Amino acid sequence: MKLQRRIRARSSSSDTASAAFSFPSVGQILHLGVSLGIILAADKLLKHAFAVAAIKFPSALFGMFCVFSVLMVLDSLAPSAAASLMSFFEPATLFIQRWLPLFYVPSLVVLPLAVRDIPAASGLKIFFILVGGWLASLAVAGYTAIAVRRMVKTEMIPAEPMTKPAPFSILELWVWTAIFVSSFVLALINPIALGTSARTCLSFLLAATVLGYMVGSWLPSDIRKVFHPIICCAVSADLAATAYGYFSRTGLDVVLGYYLTKVSSNPGAGDILMGFLGSVIISFAFSMFKQRKLVKRHAAEILSSVIIATIFSLYSTAIVGRVIRLEPALTVSILPRCITVALALSIVSFFEGTNASVTAAVVVLTGLVGANFVQAAMDKLSLNDPIARGIATASSAHGLGTAALSAKEPEALPFCAIAYALTGIFGSLLCSLPIIRQSLLLLVG
Template identity: 70%
Template sequence: MFCLFSVLMFLDYVAPSAAIGLTGFFEPATLFIQRWLPLFYVPMLVVLPLAVRDIPAASGLKICFIIGYTAITVRRIVKTEMIPAEPMTKPSPFASVELWVWTAIFISTFVLAFIWPTALGTSARTCLPFLLAATVLGYMVGSGLPSKVKKVFHPIICCAFAADLAALAYGYFSQSGMDAVLADYLTKVSSNPGAGDFLMGFLGSVIISFAFSMFKQRKVKSDIHCIKPLFFYNYQATCFMQFSANSSLTAAAVVLTGLAGANFVQAVLDKLRLHDPIARGIATASSAHGLGTAALSAKEPEALPFCAIAYALTGILGSLLCSVPVVRQSLLLIVKGQYGTT
């Protein structure tokens, strides 16, 4: 992402027309990604029921405490200067024909999977079409909800709910159980992909596309305070991975943080009167990572470049800090001192 952004900046300096032409060439692709961005981050939310079952109640309370305490602390520390950003093109709304097409795909492939569970070779590949269609339909329906409803029930939540509902229905009728269907939704096996694997396969392209969004906002200059959230917000994913923590706990912490951000980030920022896209983008991505980024940029595409910057730098900084032996040992001592060894 940063390499492509550097290339675009270099072209803009030596040959502005070439930079504009390159950006325009990839415009359809970036608009496609922008339109469907939440779908690429939702698979971990769909399989959340599988992750949280292995987490003790005490660990769940720790996650909630850390999220809440960090948010309050950062709000007291950070002061962001409000600077307007350039407006960006918003993706077109969903047409009724798209809704009917995906509905037809869902019904036909659901029936096929029920009649012939291994029609496409494996249960995961056979379930892929109708689970993918359910995910897409959930996002379309959620996007069409009234604005007041979407403030507390974001399309991402509706999207995950629709996929889980489809998994529950298929598990019930096929007598295989919801857990088995969710396991087929995200297999993490390239030779036997599920609907979640298909969607997450776009994440590489998604990250690269952020470079074009950053380039479009290259003229926006921000006060240094805008970067402060990067040094104080949550680093759950990178820290847990560095410490080889329980994978279920890691997934739940990341997804729950993103879920809270996706569902409430816009309402909270509005209440705090933070209307600047720079502040909104950086604060959202550095605290609620992928899901928060997808939720905010779906309605505020001008915040996407700043989400991308925070998204990347948060992960880099978190990984670097947790790689330092002194920091690593200090964090372990704090955890053991507070909660005892596990």
């Protein structure tokens, strides 16, 4: 009933509706398509080039360094050119920011397949590392930031304002509902012409995921504390897969297999969503450049906290995994638990015998724990400084924790955004070094 009242309130207020959504012009659509297309194309070209050259370093991270370097050079030589470049790519960065949580969802949707062969005892051990490790990483990052801040005694300066994407409108909800219903019915009534494949299920599974995210974002805040929009859209996609599996008699496992095929020639809805993860990393360059003055002024607090928290996260996970006798392959799979999914998957690719689905699921679940409990935990730990709160949140719960904190503590958001990017960058750089990988494997056993 609360959700219905909120939807009616949105649709009845023309001012709210126009603020939430307006039909884009042809020029705006082209601008978004070109700017986003360039980022996607750059990510794809870099992936191909790195694969051909057999380079294991994350290609998107290299792309991010290149974009950031270009912006910094232009800013020193021709500031107007740097500003124009930022303005040109703003529609793409806002698009990525608006839909960012969706790119994490596929790992949760296919979680029933990923955990099927994991014993219950191992699952409990992973959960223990996930929750305990999140709290420990939060404390390490936060207290490190406070200690360094007391030493350097740098006064805070106002951050650059961060543009927020428009909320979802009732019109968008009806459009995606129509896409879901029509594609679901078509897939059921015309199985001979379409066949049962990832392509058959792609449209309605993608629409179900998007619808779940929209509805989840409209839930009251007290409900979102236990039923995050990411959980809502994962449940929505699983329900759609269950319904199609039942009516088509193909079964849930088959349909979930079509959701995330990991085959470029036959992609599913999850593959489409995860295809944006590289672009997310490249887009970090724009957010870091926008807050370059803040990074420079508070470099000591930010860098020291991120470096110490990332090292602690990786090595404590390896040590605790061995102490509680978690299977080595699973321990290695969850090493990057505090790093954003896009780079966590790149990190585990450095190691052999890992389970990428478990990696992605643990990273997302860590973010969900942080999103729900990070403020209460920091209050209990007396982490009251905005810099410490922002860094601690991002270093322990990456993007989902950042999103949860941003709505209530805007003064901490810039530090969240910076630490969110730098934690993934530094973790990837560390694990790209053979000596670090070998030391982690030695600890894991």
